[in-house]
Amino acid sequence: MASLLGKKVFEINGQGPPPTKDFFQLTVTKTEVIWRSWKISLRIEFKGAAPGENKMTHDDFLHDARMQQQVGVVFGQQILQYTQALCQGNFDYLERLPNDLLLQILAFLELKDVAQLAQTTKRFHKLCNSPEFWEQTVRGRCDELTPDMEALANAMGWRKIFFAFFNTKEHQQYAQGGCGKETSFD
Known part of the structure; x- marks a missing residue:
């Protein structure tokens, strides 16, 4: 270290x-x-x-x-x-780890935990809202990704695609912190 x-x-x-x-x-x-x-x-x-x-x-x-x-x-x-x-x-x-290593760590966190991490520093806010993070999230957590959706994600943004197509009840429960409100990354 x-x-x-x-x-x-x-x-x-x-x-x-x-x-x-x-x-x-x-x-x-x-x-x-x-x-x-x-x-x-x-x-x-x-x-x-x-x-x-x-x-x-x-x-x-x-x-x-x-x-x-x-x-x-x-x-x-x-x-x-x-x-x-x-x-x-x-x-x-x-805070000093390289972004690619942090992205690998973020893949193991629940979305509610990522949302809390995004509120700690400017660097984590930027990383947790980055296109790389959202692409990794969609690819790693969403089994129904089609080539058309992938093309759309490349054009519109992976975060928008996640919330438009994959933010189902199952994913909302995964992202919620138990208090019933949706996770916010902003």
Whole structure:
């Protein structure tokens, strides 16, 4: 699983909160946290100032309250919590899997579970609504696919074909979460 982690595990950048105009970058690698800052000022004494850089190990970051406060102020508490989790070794491996492997995993899930997964991140929303996912769903779960339907699916879209031709009572029960309402992927 460690091979799924690239050199940079996480990176975010942005402008600090008002009134400063300073620019900040947070990079988390497999072994360290890098905090970079650029002073943005109209004052002549700051013109040409070099950016600041602070590198520390994950453990040092977890024990540096001042650095954690800076990350929280600039990027918010969610980013701080995510960074702390990464520094504790809690990597989001599922999010880093290649799409073809994720599609194979999705083939084993019920549609109601896929709908819930689609609501977790932008990447999963895009993947769970992709033509590749819906083609795989129709081919894998619908025995009555004819060549004419396949041609129609290629023209209209696999998702539309699934809900037009294969969303029968049996498939609705398969897709429902037990509460009686239809699964929504949007």
